[in-house]
Amino acid sequence: MFEVLENDTLAPNVHRLVVRAPRIAKARKPGQFVIVHPQKGGERIPLTIADADPEDGTITLFVQAIGASTLKITGTPPGSSLLDIAGPLGKETDIENWGRVVCVGGGVGTAVLYPQAKALADAGNEVTTIIGGRSAPFIILAEELGRFSREVLITTEDGSLGKQGFVTNALQELIDDPLRCPQAIFAVGPVPMMRAVCELSRPYGIKTIVSLNPIMIDGTGMCGGCRVSIAGETKFACVDGPEFDGHQVDFALLMDRLTMYRDQEARLVEDLPESLKGKITKVKK
Amino acid sequence: MKKNLSHKETMAIERVKMPEQDPRQRSRNFQEVNLGLTKQQAMREAQRCLQCKSQPCVEGCPVRVRIPEFLEAVAEDNMPLAAHILLADNTLPAVCGRVCPQEEQCEIVCVRSAKSGPVAIGYLERYVADWAMQNPDKLLKQDRPEPSGKTVAVVGSGPAGLTMAGELAHLGHQVTIFEALHETGGVLRYGIPEFRLPKDIVDAEVDRLKKIGVTIECNVIIGKTLTLDDLIRQFDAVFIGNGAGLPMMLNIEGENLKGVFSANEYLTRVNLMGAWRDDLPTPIIQGRRVVVIGGGNTAMDAVRTARRLGAERAIILYRRSEAEMPARDEEIKHAKEEGIEFILLAAPLEVLGDDKGWVNGLRCQRMKLGEPDASGRRRPQPIEGDTFLLEADVVVNAIGTRPNPLLTSTAPNLGLSAKGNIATDENGATSIPGVFAGGDIVRGGATVILAMGDGKKAAAAIDNYLRKPS
Numbered sequence: 001m002f003e004v005l006e007n008d009t010l011a012p013n014v015h016r017l018v019v020r021a022p023r024i025a026k027a028r029k030p031g032q033f034v035i036v037h038p039q040k041g042g043e044r045i046p047l048t049i050a051d052a053d054p055e056d057g058t059i060t061l062f063v064q065a066i067g068a069s070t071l072k073i074t075g076t077p078p079g080s081s082l083l084d085i086a087g088p089l090g091k092e093t094d095i096e097n098w099g100r101v102v103c104v105g106g107g108v109g110t111a112v113l114y115p116q117a118k119a120l121a122d123a124g125n126e127v128t129t130i131i132g133g134r135s136a137p138f139i140i141l142a143e144e145l146g147r148f149s150r151e152v153l154i155t156t157e158d159g160s161l162g163k164q165g166f167v168t169n170a171l172q173e174l175i176d177d178p179l180r181c182p183q184a185i186f187a188v189g190p191v192p193m194m195r196a197v198c199e200l201s202r203p204y205g206i207k208t209i210v211s212l213n214p215i216m217i218d219g220t221g222m223c224g225g226c227r228v229s230i231a232g233e234t235k236f237a238c239v240d241g242p243e244f245d246g247h248q249v250d251f252a253l254l255m256d257r258l259t260m261y262r263d264q265e266a267r268l269v270e271d272l273p274e275s276l277k278g279k280i281t282k283v284k285k
Numbered sequence: 286m287k288k289n290l291s292h293k294e295t296m297a298i299e300r301v302k303m304p305e306q307d308p309r310q311r312s313r314n315f316q317e318v319n320l321g322l323t324k325q326q327a328m329r330e331a332q333r334c335l336q337c338k339s340q341p342c343v344e345g346c347p348v349r350v351r352i353p354e355f356l357e358a359v360a361e362d363n364m365p366l367a368a369h370i371l372l373a374d375n376t377l378p379a380v381c382g383r384v385c386p387q388e389e390q391c392e393i394v395c396v397r398s399a400k401s402g403p404v405a406i407g408y409l410e411r412y413v414a415d416w417a418m419q420n421p422d423k424l425l426k427q428d429r430p431e432p433s434g435k436t437v438a439v440v441g442s443g444p445a446g447l448t449m450a451g452e453l454a455h456l457g458h459q460v461t462i463f464e465a466l467h468e469t470g471g472v473l474r475y476g477i478p479e480f481r482l483p484k485d486i487v488d489a490e491v492d493r494l495k496k497i498g499v500t501i502e503c504n505v506i507i508g509k510t511l512t513l514d515d516l517i518r519q520f521d522a523v524f525i526g527n528g529a530g531l532p533m534m535l536n537i538e539g540e541n542l543k544g545v546f547s548a549n550e551y552l553t554r555v556n557l558m559g560a561w562r563d564d565l566p567t568p569i570i571q572g573r574r575v576v577v578i579g580g581g582n583t584a585m586d587a588v589r590t591a592r593r594l595g596a597e598r599a600i601i602l603y604r605r606s607e608a609e610m611p612a613r614d615e616e617i618k619h620a621k622e623e624g625i626e627f628i629l630l631a632a633p634l635e636v637l638g639d640d641k642g643w644v645n646g647l648r649c650q651r652m653k654l655g656e657p658d659a660s661g662r663r664r665p666q667p668i669e670g671d672t673f674l675l676e677a678d679v680v681v682n683a684i685g686t687r688p689n690p691l692l693t694s695t696a697p698n699l700g701l702s703a704k705g706n707i708a709t710d711e712n713g714a715t716s717i718p719g720v721f722a723g724g725d726i727v728r729g730g731a732t733v734i735l736a737m738g739d740g741k742k743a744a745a746a747i748d749n750y751l752r753k754p755s
Contacts, residue, residue, distance in 0.1 A: 027510055027511070037467045086466075086467065088509055217553055217557075220509075224534070224549060227541055234536075239691065256543065257541065257543060264568035
């Protein structure tokens with residue numbers, strides 16, 4: 001059992017949980033994830049470790065409620081416990097000193113981006129951060145990212161915060177400015193956003209790293225459900241990733257495979273009590 | 286029942302038939318296929334044992350169960366004694382009695398094989414193990430061992446690790462098992478389906494280990510959560526039994542279409558995550574026409590699972606002929622009775638899909654058998670130009686597994702084979718003193734009982750290692 005110590009709401013249906021998991025806290029490196037199995041009979045949900053405190057023995061997770069099992073996680077109050085957490089899994093972020101990097105976060109992906117951005121800044125990179133979201137309430141961690149970013153650019157689809165538009169608009173401006181053009185880009189968010197960032201950066205030959213989120217079960221390479229195609233070769237996101245060179249990712253395949261259980265998932269959500277339906281976010285896949 | 290039969294009377298008893306669920310009924314449910322012997326059937330079958338001096342059956346058993354002794358106790362209706370003998374020699378008898386290939390091990394060498402068939406040792410093992418589970422109050426007390434003060438870490442709670450833990454606990458050592466998944470049992474839990482091995486049997490065997498003092502920690506991935514070095518520092522000895530793990534891919538076009546699974550994913554969804562149950566949310570694609578590629582026990586488990594999930598046609602596609610199939614005879618027989626179709630001497634060339642990214646068929650190559658290969662089986666060769674199409678809405682790849690590098694890649698001093706398996710001597714000792722290994726991580730894909738045999742042998746070696754004056 002893993003005790004939840006804190007559970008705050010950051011954005012609509014997006015929660016920040018601090019959980020006691022001493023071994024994981026000690027072993028974890030930026031970019032790695034855990035698998036959370038909130039209750040007996042539930043699904044196994046992969047979640048990036050946003051932060052870890054080895055001394056306190058705690059890890060920080062950001063969770064967006066999008067279905068029955070994620071709702072169970074976000075609904076766990078401080079003092080209660082999550083049944084199983086396994087990790088840290090996956091490879092750590094390859095942190096180099098690129099010089100100037102741009103970190104792009106979309107929605108809850110911004111939380112996944114946070115530890116990478118921090119590690120990149122710690123490694124001496126000049127970090128510029130772009131955060132995108134539907135509207136103002138979905139923009140998270142701007143202040144935290146601002147602590148080590150040279151600048152934080154915000155875009156919202158409805159213009160309620162920052163510039164109206166998409167993260168790619170802000171990225172294009174940076175690329176066009178010789179003094180701000182990055183040597184590397186890190187992008188985490190919805191698959192269409194990551195794909196758009198990669199398509200934008202590809203002609204400029206700017207290295208672009210993305211963090212992939214296919215359907216997983218064990219997270220240790222055993223089941224192969226999370227397979228992705230990288231430069232035409234099949235890889236397992238759980239052990240070979242989750243981070244890959246975005247210019248080599250077959251995004252169409254990734255998006256398609258994410259829809260494998262869409263019908264079943266929709267039925268599960270349909271079965272939720274009316275009172276809970278408002279507590280989850282429907283995600284376009 | 287008459288106790289002392291004459292030789293002639295003994296020889297006249299015919300081998301018992303295992304009562305089974307009707308094939309038409311069972312191919313639509315997940316309840317156990319084999320129903321188990323009655324007490325009368327068990328006692329009569331045990332009387333078929335001639336109690337021969339040479340005891341070839343014991344030699345044939347990878348964990349060396351004293352078979353004639355426990356059979357004699359069954360024949361004499363002394364179940365407490367039979368259970369006492371069996372449990373002392375085998376940590377997981379209720380599992381072995383269900384999934385061991387006895388026909389290739391203890392039974393094939395039985396002196397009665399030639400005439401009326403071998404004594405049904407497997408069925409009797411299952412009978413006694415189930416009796417022991419149902420009658421815990423009647424079991425003879427096992428002597429509590431003197432605590433040795435030594436600690437052993439076991440990586441993986443599959444058949445090798447559980448056997449290791451049971452053996453070492455009986456020798457007085459303090460054992461901690463680390464399991465990567467959220468439940469115990471390894472392949473017994475995620476791989477072998479409910480209809481062949483009910484999960485409450487696995488629970489009961491694991492509980493017995495906990496009762497004799499074995500500690501089990503789930504959700505700990507050695508190589509990630511803790512390293513092998515951490516275990517070497519914290520324990521007096523380490524046993525690695527983390528299984529084979531990684532699915533081999535077909536490496537053909539269309540393999541990543543929706544509806545194409547590795548057997549590991551397909552079976553894990555159904556078994557560990559409970560997709561077969563109505564009360565759990567785990568999704569699975571219920572194919573109408575399911576093709577499973579491969580000819581081993583895993584392929585049989587997957588195809589029979591597909592049938593039970595409602596497939597109208599569930600098909601095995603195998604590149605050699607039935608004689609070369611690695612699956613147990615019983616599994617092949619049960620599969621056929623359940624309406625599984627076998628397309629033999631054919632291999633997939635390409636997975637075909639529709640415009641929505643879902644699999645809708647396979648393009649296959651007809652094969653013929655050539656000269657024997659390294660495994661002694663005749664090598665399949667393509668018949669040039671002879672291809673055909675096979676309709677399918679679910680395809681399961683059950684061609685095999687390879688070793689998972691999760692642990693070994695973080696343990697640079699651990700000697701490996703060319704294929705990435707852990708290299709050991711005949712007692713399971715690795716290149717690192719105090720570190721032992723067994724099961725599929727050493728052998729590649731093998732069986733439950735061979736993994737258990739490794740666990741038992743390595744347990745003796747670990748006991749020696751721990752008792753050696755340092």
